[in-house]
Amino acid sequence: MKLFCLLTLFFTLSTQAQFQINGIVNDQKNKPLPFATITTLDNNNTITDVDGKFTLSSKVKISSFTVSYIGYQKKIITVSDNKKFYPISLKQTTDNLKEVVIPNENPALAILRKVIIYKNNNNPQKKLNSFEYKTYNKLIVTANPDSIQGRIDSSASYKDLKKKRINVDSSDYKFKEIISKQHLFQTEKVSQYQFGDRKLKETILGTKMAGFKQTIYEIIAFNLQSISIYDSKYELFETKYNNPVSNDALKDYNYKLLDTVPIKGRDTYMIYFKNKKKRRASGLEGVLYIDQENYAIAKAVMRIKGVLDISGIHEFEYVPEEKIWFPGNTTFKIVKGKNDDDINILGGTIQFDGDVEEAFETRKKSASDFTYVLSESNNFDIHYNTTAPINKPSLYIEIKDDASKKTEDFWNQYRKENLDLKSQKTYLLLDSISIRNRVEKRLGIGRKIINGFYPIGPVDLDLKKIISYNNYEGFRLGLGGITNDRFSKNFRIEAYTAYGTKDGVFKYSTGAGVLLDKSTNTWINSYYADDVREIASTVFAVDKRVFKIYDPRPINISTFYEYSGWRSNIQTKIIPKTEAILEVSRNQIEPKFDYLFNLNGKLYSSYVMTTTMLSIVWAPFSDYMQTPTGRNETEKRFPRFTFQYTQSLPNVLDNDFSFSKIDFKTEYEKKYLNGQKTSFLLQGGYATGDVPITHLYNTMPNNLNKETIIQRLTFSGRNSFETMYFNEFFSSQYAFFQIKHGFDRIKIMKKVRPSLVLVTRMAWGNMQKPEQHVGPTYKTLNKGFFESGIELNKIFKGFGLGGFYRYGPNQLPKFEDNIAVKISYILDLGL
Template identity: 70%
Template sequence: MKQFCLLFFLFTISLQAQFQANGIVKDSSTNKPLPFASITVNNDINTISDVDGKFSISSPIPLSTFDVSYIGFIKTTVPVQKNKNYYIVVLSQKTNNLNEVLVPKENPGLTIIRKVIENKNNNNPQKKLNSFEFKSYNKLIVTANPDSIDGRIDSVFIQKSIGKQFSKIDSSDYKFKEIIRKQHLFQTEKVSQYQFHNSKLKETILGTKMAGFKQPIYEILAFNLQSFSIYDSSYELFETKYNSPIANDALKDYNYKLLDSLTIDGRNTYMIYFKNKKKRKASGLEGVLYIDQNNFAVAKAIMRIKGVLDISGTHNFKYIPSENLWFPSDKTFKIVKGKNDDDLKILGGTIQFDGDVEKDFKRRKKEASDYTYLLSQSNNFDIHYNTPIEIKKASIYIEIKDDAINKPENFWNTYRKDSLDSRSHNTYLALDSISVKKRIESRIRFGRKIINGYLPIGKFDLDLRKLFSYNNYEGFRLGIGGITNEDFSKKYRIEGYSAYGTKDGNFKYNLATATRVGKFSNSWIGASYTDDVREIASTSYAIDKRIFKLYDPRPINISTFYKYVSWKTFIETKIIPKTESIWELSHSVVEPKFNYLYNLNGKLYSNYTMTTAMVSLRWNPFSDYMQTPTGRIEVEKRFPKFTFQYTQSLPKIWQNDFVFSKIDFKTEYEKKYLNGQKTSLLFEAGYAFGDIPLTHLYNTSPNNLNKETIIQRITFAGKNSFETMYFNEFFSSEFAFFQFKHSFSRVTIFKKIKPSLVLVSRMAWGNMKKPEQHVGVDYKTLNNGFFESGIELNQIFKGLGLSGFYRYGSNQLPKFEDNIAVKINYVLNLGL
């Protein structure tokens, strides 16, 4: 969702200074750009060229000259000329050329980096200081430099068999340039307070405003564009983590080169250039670290990834003599378009790129979006350290104050580093007007609802998941359902559905109502009534959010259901840190809709009454959360995650027939690699004891048809189901399930065919206590385990893929072909 929000602004919608000079630094002998050359001016402003040798100098006062230097080259002084803002600076070598070479062991850059790694804990503010707090002002814009855009109005011709024919006038660049002269495409500001104590860091957003929005899109405020600390073992750019160039194991991933020395805050620093050893595009970070020559702390850092997007992050630090420490002072993040051979399609729009491999590639005319970039700048102030700090609600990583979106203009004038220029003022005025005219907020709200499976209609959100489905018992299940939204009430909600099965000929119903009793914890108390059917022996966690799918393939072939009529009261809450839970008291009348009787002490039950208490809890101890005025959002999903559910029958209450307990548990782990691969692990277990019918035991999610041939058994694959296990083949009163998946990076076979290879292995063990109680069903147990492994080829063409699985172990079937399952996969890619 966060990527969706940022790309929406980046691709659908330069700070000004009194003096600005741009240019490029080149090697005189090769005419190739020199990356990370030092550019200094007479008022102590300094910068460096980027990896393409390009640089930009901004100064509040006019400049007469600026100096360009590079280790091994002759330093040159460039005179500033009136009405000239682009300079080609050519440097001559003194002794050695600076083409990248593998770093030998005696390389001084490598020696310096070893010292940096050794002294990390002494130089990391989050290790050296007991506590600190500061305020920060951030401004994020999406804009373009109007001087870079050719604003001519072109005549467009089309090629005919003889000559060319005039088609139309193209004024798009002219219009874009006129707009960008007056305003930015997008703009947001925020003022935050950062607090650190007891190894916990919290950001409290005191004020925020977003052009075009009365209520900001809170996910944008939670974007982790770049790491807070340069000393973390993983460095993050645009929500992608890379091994840090000063991680403990960084030397295996990076080459280092000493470029130059520079004075920062009156202290001498080394300039160390680093680059990932791998030669593939966008394989890792590259950039420059400025290292204090005395304590080997990072005094400045420039990090960059160049690929489809050209992404850079800069960290500046201020030296604190009393602590012998460099403390973060400001940081900058920038995204511009990189190069790619294929156009990028996102949410129905196409972003064009220049190819970068074919020599005879015909360069297209640049579009307006080629000049568009995102720039985020943060400045820290009011810094205090080693003072008593109490962090309230420390489990929340980001908290947005209720009044943050209603701050008066004098609040912003107090905290802005510089007053807004005319373009920034015009941005708020123009985008606010456009947002109202084009109903941007309503359209984004609509998009949010659709992605989560709801269609907003006035004060009611129609549940798209209830409209249509199919299974072997109900046939086509046609229905309608939904829930009231915030336009109806922020304190009360009503939800429900009704459905009809064309095969069983019965209607199903649900109606629920709830009221919110806690805003910060998002606690609700409510009641519901349900008359419906459910797959037998299926494990359902009440706290699990049902993911919206265009289709749900697994239930298509299920024919064994039970009917239940249930009354429930419940409490939903997030009051326990990093958890969400449901506490439920229910009374159900259950009727199996297949040939089954439950034998309890000689009495046969064809239907029964169950009164139970249940708690379902999800705990995400490593995730980060943002508290907004409208609720809590998981902004940084980290693993492992844990889900726990306990169900206890209540004897002699409300005509309850059985006494039993049921414990369910699962944990999920996911690891993403820098090369695009991903490993996923899932462990799930259940234990039921007491007198409990087969309908409420475990079937470990089978998904295979009992047909003669492999072709007849081809269906859609499930998410975490056994593809070679037949429906109703195994039942258990206790079980353990483990799944391993490893996804490789997508491989290009043809331009439109780029499958993703996934290796899958699943296994389960189980047991059935009191098997004599279950009459009428022929089944096996999992005492000797069940094993299957397979390969998925996902997204072969337009989301469609194929998978194959093989069943082995003690439950392997006599016929070889009966152990094989071939399935169709489908992955819906929204570009999120």
């Protein structure tokens, strides 16, 4: 996977054709004219890029071509046999298009206003009740061997003016040899798209990926560009931008009428748009071809130019019966650009440098700089206002079980053109390389490591269980794991054991699970455990397992309780856009600190809890993908909601107490086009009945009760109160609110680019029946707890620093006791 990603990220685009000419279009002042129209006699056309450059390719010989640009005189250029590059200068004219002249107003703005007004009438997903179509997509990572010199370089090393050693660099030569025979990567896909009830679903009928027997679902789900050109936020390679035809687009973009161009026999306005902000990569630029009659988009070129030059092209077919332009073909390209800024891709998983010019030396271009990625999709078999119901409409993508097992007859049926020899060799060569180098096996290992496991035969070793530290157990050394598909696809066994060097006690857990339904990831599980857990901690059973090299907050915890007993549960995703766990458990609880629970005059130093619990997370706005191995969340969207209800079972299996607990959490994130992000977290809990302090709430403290600020210096938690001391507050009901606002990374030096985050947290709480808790001294949150802080994350190698201040009713008398300084460490795995 890493090899694939690296190969796709160092790009320069170069196209291959039988006849090809190149050139640049400037005005008389030698200023480039972006998106000028280049047209041949047989109506083969292209446009110049933002630098005025163009490449015109054709399968037939080009004798001449016309260059046009609004406000400039057209020019016809005759092609010479021995000339490949044409510098063209256009002369400005005062003649304008009379039909679009509006006094005292930019004509392009008048057109765009009408596009925005009529866009619901022209958007297929708004105008049509339903439709369906099939799409053939082919994605390749390749390079034009003609653009690579491919020479073998050599350099000599000297010592005392005597030649010592000759170094030979043949990497470019080898790369050119490879790319002349095959592509670096290639994948094909045939999908059926269905739209109804305002929802669009993709069903993947067939998929084929060079070098892999089993499809990599992450690549299949990766959204290169928006399907609809009318979305308010247009997506291009994992980043969303304000669409130039969104309702508020006129405040963000400048527009210019370039030309009038016929498309599919209908006249269109050719309008250039560019984001008003001067900051690079702050917005889209490109060209919209607007139908002069109904103001619909007939073609669109959307582009971002920076370290990567990314473009998405949408072509449409006019449907007279429906009076609408319907999507026909889309093209997506990534090209290596020129920029001195670094760029992060896939959430920071991959970072690479821009073109940096040192004082006396420019970075030498390597062969991989000439690599590019190209994805082309062709729509066919289109039906409008269909009546067939959509199966599983809550899914965004569904992959058929046999999608990766299709024969060549299937592919030949849907391919627009037969695979050329180079594409055929790509499958053969990459499949053999993958088998020889065990690429799929290594990819599988990488996936599991990210989730905290390492596969050893039929068992996945749990990396989280190997070593950790807290103030009660000391160093916790352990070993654990879970069986994988090599053991069984329908049955699993998991277990762990651990030993604390400080408390000198062994802990363990063992359990098993049976798969009831693969499509909904429904399992029934049962476990027995004897372990310890932090007191008054809130654990949502459906929260995703997060693997960290270290978990900073538990290091300083010293108050735990021991639990020993069994639990059985059913976990499922059977309800759309949810994951749920229904569990029954019985545990013997023993606090490992000075505590007694007083129930009607009887003091308990240990007790039995028999409970049932329902935990569910609901993500109504996320996209989900159904794969042959189960259901996965492909795009996490907000808000998302988590509910958990726990009820003790009186008079069942010696249960001692009667109580109920309701826990709730909602999360929201908003990302901005300028790289900033705001996140909100609202969490609360309500416990009623006879509940020991071990199972109440501590609202996530993370501060040591030490004399000086330096003595309290520890690692910061994720959503914890950094100025609240451990065991300072306990509550039977509480509400917690947190807001974070992160700014785009600040460039101080090339390798020092911290991320500034402002944080504010607050909580309120109450303790019912305080007389029941004998032993610990604590306060309540009736008046609230407030803290704010500044985090400077990722200063260097993932390390950062934060400062936090405690204020409000629970502020401490000494000023310095209200201040906490924390170290942060963020390992960004792109998840």
